[in-house]
Amino acid sequence: MNSTSAKRAVAKSAFNVDTIRADFPILDLKVAGKPLVYLDNAASSQMPQPVIDRLVRYQKEQHANIHRGVHYLSETATAAFEEARGKLARFVNAREEREVIFTSGTTESINLVMHGYGRKFIGAGDEIILTTLEHHSNIVPWQMLAGEKGAKIRVVPISDSGELLVDEYEKLFNERTKFVGLSHVSNALGTVNPVKGMTAFAHARGVPVLLDGAQAAPHLAIDVQDLDCDFYAFSGHKLCGPTGIGMLYGKAAQLERMQPFKGGGDMILSVTFEKTTYNTIPHKFEAGTPPTAAAIGLGAAIDYLSNIGMDTIASHELELLDYATAQVNNLPGVRILGTAEHKAAVLSFVIAGVHPHDVGTLLNQDGIAVRTGHHCAQPVMQRFKVPATSRASFAFYNTMAEVDTLVAGIRNVQKVFA
Amino acid sequence: MADPKALYQEVILDHNRKPRNYGALADANHKAEGHNPLCGDHITLALRLDDDRVGVIAFEGESCAICKASASMLTTNVKGKTRDEAEVLIREFRDMATGQLDTATAAHHLGRLTVFSGVRDLPTRVKCAILPWHTLHAALNSAGETSTESDQDPMHAPIGDA
Numbered sequence: 001m002n003s004t005s006a007k008r009a010v011a012k013s014a015f016n017v018d019t020i021r022a023d024f025p026i027l028d029l030k031v032a033g034k035p036l037v038y039l040d041n042a043a044s045s046q047m048p049q050p051v052i053d054r055l056v057r058y059q060k061e062q063h064a065n066i067h068r069g070v071h072y073l074s075e076t077a078t079a080a081f082e083e084a085r086g087k088l089a090r091f092v093n094a095r096e097e098r099e100v101i102f103t104s105g106t107t108e109s110i111n112l113v114m115h116g117y118g119r120k121f122i123g124a125g126d127e128i129i130l131t132t133l134e135h136h137s138n139i140v141p142w143q144m145l146a147g148e149k150g151a152k153i154r155v156v157p158i159s160d161s162g163e164l165l166v167d168e169y170e171k172l173f174n175e176r177t178k179f180v181g182l183s184h185v186s187n188a189l190g191t192v193n194p195v196k197g198m199t200a201f202a203h204a205r206g207v208p209v210l211l212d213g214a215q216a217a218p219h220l221a222i223d224v225q226d227l228d229c230d231f232y233a234f235s236g237h238k239l240c241g242p243t244g245i246g247m248l249y250g251k252a253a254q255l256e257r258m259q260p261f262k263g264g265g266d267m268i269l270s271v272t273f274e275k276t277t278y279n280t281i282p283h284k285f286e287a288g289t290p291p292t293a294a295a296i297g298l299g300a301a302i303d304y305l306s307n308i309g310m311d312t313i314a315s316h317e318l319e320l321l322d323y324a325t326a327q328v329n330n331l332p333g334v335r336i337l338g339t340a341e342h343k344a345a346v347l348s349f350v351i352a353g354v355h356p357h358d359v360g361t362l363l364n365q366d367g368i369a370v371r372t373g374h375h376c377a378q379p380v381m382q383r384f385k386v387p388a389t390s391r392a393s394f395a396f397y398n399t400m401a402e403v404d405t406l407v408a409g410i411r412n413v414q415k416v417f418a
Numbered sequence: 419m420a421d422p423k424a425l426y427q428e429v430i431l432d433h434n435r436k437p438r439n440y441g442a443l444a445d446a447n448h449k450a451e452g453h454n455p456l457c458g459d460h461i462t463l464a465l466r467l468d469d470d471r472v473g474v475i476a477f478e479g480e481s482c483a484i485c486k487a488s489a490s491m492l493t494t495n496v497k498g499k500t501r502d503e504a505e506v507l508i509r510e511f512r513d514m515a516t517g518q519l520d521t522a523t524a525a526h527h528l529g530r531l532t533v534f535s536g537v538r539d540l541p542t543r544v545k546c547a548i549l550p551w552h553t554l555h556a557a558l559n560s561a562g563e564t565s566t567e568s569d570q571d572p573m574h575a576p577i578g579d580a
Contacts, residue, residue, distance in 0.1 A: 357457055358483045387460075417434075
């Protein structure tokens with residue numbers, strides 16, 4: 001037994017997927033008369049009972065507007081909200097809690113950096129480096145900025161296996177390079193990118209780096225101090241939390257020098273019609289009443305995941321991925337897109353002669369939920385010259401038996417289209 | 419909800435496998451492109467109107483089975499019809515696919531095209547079936563390009579997000 005499998009075996013002894021599944025009421029659902037096989041976790045994960053209970057307790061016992069009242073409920077809600085911020089700070093190993101900004105999700109986090117940092121510090125002729133693997137949410141905001149400022153987007157290419165060409169990345173740098181936006185894990189292919197080294201390379205040239213962690217945070221232990229990124233963004237609903245909440249980590253020094261993204265209540269210290277003084281971070285970036293319940297629910301989700309342990313989660317998911325990859329590779333006429341050496345639990349595939357949307361509709365008939373389409377990553381689809389793929393994405397509550405159901409489902413699709 | 423299996427009936431699978439009237443049409447006098455940016459379906463429909471009647475018609479493109487079979491059966495059904503008769507089929511097909519026309523109880527001219535009635539229970543697939551018919555409408559009216567994402571599209575609805 002090599003050290004990796006030994007580590008997995010240890011983690012597995014403490015991990016019982018049936019016990020875990022009992023925490024997720026939705027997994028008992030029947031779809032088209034069949035037990036639900038939920039393999040669309042990269043789009044959104046499901047919520048365990050402790051998180052549902054926390055949301056209910058907040059609404060039943062603790063709700064009021066935060067940071068405003070002096071009454072009991074407002075203070076209780078404020079404390080719970082700020083406690084959730086602390087949980088997120090520890091989850092990503094931020095130096096300080098004020099480096100964690102609540103947003104509506106990864107998309108808003110990236111837009112915040114574009115408006116707060118990009119519009120202030122990126123100008124005409126400047127260059128922004130992105131990669132072919134980016135989700136549209138880490139492409140479009142920067143295109144909007146480039147259009148507004150006359151800046152330029154440079155794109156890191158990928159190999160046939162879906163890995164970033166780091167040599168090409170390094171060649172893109174010049175004196176006009178002002179920003180780097182990188183996905184930590186590709187949503188379409190599952191590639192885990194070597195972001196730590198790429199960040200160090202950018203920093204050596206004085207260029208700040210934003211990491212899109214939407215697909216990484218659910219699967220890997222995140223340490224923003226070790227990664228040394230300037231910004232790290234992810235969404236709560238992919239982490240067993242509610243929709244409408246996510247976070248942006250930013251180094252305090254960067255957040256301090258940025259301009260606010262949205263104006264309104266809570267982000268100010270004083271307002272007159274002549275002059276407004278902005279609040280300190282993180283509040284400078286949190287105008288208006290936040291989705292308090294969702295933030296507290298995300299805190300509960302972080303507790304839930306941390307109790308299981310991100311390493312245990314990663315080890316079970318990699319076992320699922322390895323097994324699924326081997327099974328699907330055995331199917332003639334099925335091609336896996338994204339064969340990087342280092343991957344998270346995403347299996348993107350195409351079946352010869354069958355459009356992914358037909359695959360998705362037929363799998364759904366077997367109770368299997370997969371994502372079909374371009375995964376909001378059209379440059380990746382263009383790179384592989386396919387209009388779309390089918391994508392099975394695993395969470396720690398998925399089982400080997402569910403992988404078998406998927407494989408049987410794919411065989412059935414091939415039979416229908418034979 | 420109807421059994422999706424019912425949608426993938428042999429007639430649809432057959433038209434997907436061996437699409438009729440597939441290819442380019444050199445002497446077309448009406449032509450349109452149809453395209454669903456969200457799922458990537460893309461077809462070109464070309465036809466020749468002789469004395470207001472569809473003389474020849476052909477299509478080509480990249481799409482899912484539902485869209486391709488719908489386009490293939492469209493061509494066999496529309497050939498020889500007048501422009502007005504074709505417009506009736508377009509309207510009836512759209513109403514069937516969106517659940518506004520119950521072909522089991524109401525009068526219609528759809529014939530075997532009723533094999534597509536099952537899409538009404540699959541909201542994300544309705545547009546796949548309708549796209550060729552939108553494109554035919556555009557071709558007959560000589561609008562160059564149609565899209566299931568256009569503002570005029572009554573079926574406007576996102577297919578999905580990441």
